[in-house]
Amino acid sequence: MTFKTILTVVTDAEEAAGQVDAAVDLARREDAHLDILCIGIDQTQVGFYYAGASAILTQEAFDRAREDAGRLEQAIRERMAAEDIRWAVDSAVSQIGAIGGAVSMLARFSDLVVHRQPYGDSAGPVEEAIVEAALFEGRAPVLILPRKRATIEFGKRIVVAWNQSDEALKAIRRALPLLKAAAFVDIAVIDPPTHGPERSDPGGMLSQMLSRHGVRTEVSVLAKTLPRTSDVLLRHARDTAADLIVMGAYSHSRFREAILGGTTRNMLENAEIPIFTAH
DSSP states (O other), X not given: OOOOEEEEEESOTTTTHHHHHHXXXXXXXXXXXXXXXXXXXXXXXXGGSOTTTHHHHHHHHHHHHHHHHHHHHHHHHHHHTTOOSEXXXXXXXXXXXXXXXXXXXXXXXXXXXXXXXXXXXXXOHHHHHHHHIIIIISOOOEEEEOSSSOOSOOOSEEEEEOOSOHHHHHHHHHTXXXXXXXXXXXXXXXXXXXXXTTTTSTTHHHHHHHHTTTOOEEEEEEOOOSSSHHHHHHHHHHHTTOSEEEEEOOSSOHHHHHHHOOHHHHHHHHOSSOEEEEO
């Protein structure tokens, strides 16, 4: 399997500049087609308007969002004009609550979605809605790019987070093109259960599977010496000079992770290198 259709969703040309650069570079590396969806956000909140005003204000908000989408599409077309890859740009208008429909329709027929970090101080509900729509409704793997350090160079040294879950295995299978091209792949197993199916050889069966695909792997069994699993994984990525992490997304419910926190949310919020994830 290779990535032949890559999707990235843009709501702000300036904010998404690094995201588009990374998507273009990956499409060139994979000889893939890049789809770019430009969305104008309709900020209408009808329930907050007084009676009689909602129809007028709703139309004004829609017209403004449509104009934003048009300007955004034009800016992206100008940005892509000189590129030597296959690409297409489309635009849409959506309220935040309905953005999942537009994103998931394209994500379903894409091999990979590229987007910037959906959580953190500088992120907003739009990015969160886009990423979750791609993962859950579109059933597509997502490459999450860090905001603090925009980069298009990644995939040479990869850490794979392995906890024997279905989500982790799906992410690993979907990431095979990147894993096969990497110079170093480290399978990180944190506090493996003493009575689990891999108790005598944590990560061994996964390493064997990947080696048959030509992936050069090592296995690191790590103790949970920090309060959160995500902290251990991020520290290990720094210690091994990794430039990409592959991990499953949301083994718990999104609601639980939003309220209580969880490994997926903490990783997507705090990682300083790209994360490839799937659900």
